[in-house]
Amino acid sequence: xxxxxxxxxxxxxxxxxxxxxxxxxxxxxxxxxxxxxxxxxxxxxxxxxxxxxxxxxxxxxxxxxxxxxxxxxxxxxxxxxxxxxxxxxxxxxxxxxxxxxxxxxxxxxxxxxxxxxxxxxxxxxxxxxxxxxxxxxxxxxxxxxxxxxxxxxxxxxxxxxxxxxxxxxxx
DNA sequence: TAAGTGCGTCGTT
DNA sequence: AACGACGCACTTA
Numbered sequence: 001x002x003x004x005x006x007x008x009x010x011x012x013x014x015x016x017x018x019x020x021x022x023x024x025x026x027x028x029x030x031x032x033x034x035x036x037x038x039x040x041x042x043x044x045x046x047x048x049x050x051x052x053x054x055x056x057x058x059x060x061x062x063x064x065x066x067x068x069x070x071x072x073x074x075x076x077x078x079x080x081x082x083x084x085x086x087x088x089x090x091x092x093x094x095x096x097x098x099x100x101x102x103x104x105x106x107x108x109x110x111x112x113x114x115x116x117x118x119x120x121x122x123x124x125x126x127x128x129x130x131x132x133x134x135x136x137x138x139x140x141x142x143x144x145x146x147x148x149x150x151x152x153x154x155x156x157x158x159x160x161x162x163x164x165x166x167x168x169x170x171x
Numbered sequence: 172t173a174a175g176t177g178c179g180t181c182g183t184t
Numbered sequence: 185a186a187c188g189a190c191g192c193a194c195t196t197a
Contacts, residue, residue, distance in 0.1 A: 105190090105191090106189075106190055106191085107190075107191070110190090118190095119190045119191060120188065120189095120190040120191080121188090121190090122189090122190075123188065123189040123190055124187095124188060124189075124190095125189095126189055127188080127189050137189085140189080142189080142190065142191080143190075143191055143192085144191085147189095148189050148190080149188090149189025149190095150189060151189070154189095157189090
């Protein structure tokens with residue numbers, strides 16, 4: 001699934017730790033949660049920032065801060081999802097249509113992209129989401145109002161939903 | 172009710 | 185051919 005060519009990796013400090021945003025020539029192509037093994041960002045990436053990337057990064061920082069506060073989305077730069085398969089991109093686009101404070105089931109996502117039987121595959125695509133939080137895969141729950149899974153810590157899924165005012169199921 | 176099993180299903184590796 | 189961030193029917197306790 002050879003990923004996009006990363007041009008810049010920039011930190012985003014938040015009240016929940018330091019996230020890392022990745023940009024290709026086309027736009028935002030990745031976002032990762034704060035991690036213990038805090039990757040030092042190459043100093044080189046901080047110099048010679050194209051104004052376009054500065055602008056993108058400002059938008060992403062603001063959007064992330066809002067999202068972490070459970071607020072509806074702000075303006076985002078173009079997203080570079082080209083690394084995903086056609087199916088994955090379909091799913092990721094669908095996720096962006098889930099309103100803040102709302103949730104869909106994996107089955108509903110599957111239906112919304114015209115593949116009603118691909119529920120399980122939708123789970124796989126959610127797990128491959130390169131831009132969590134901003135592409136809100138945390139808003140997808142399992143049927144029967146169960147929580148379902150999450151690639152990063154399940155606590156992130158709980159926390160994000162909780163901040164959006166969603167009544168989070170126990171399991 | 173709650174928890175566990177089995178199987179259909181389908182995109183990805 | 186094997187493996188899932190699934191869903192459903194069905195069995196147990």
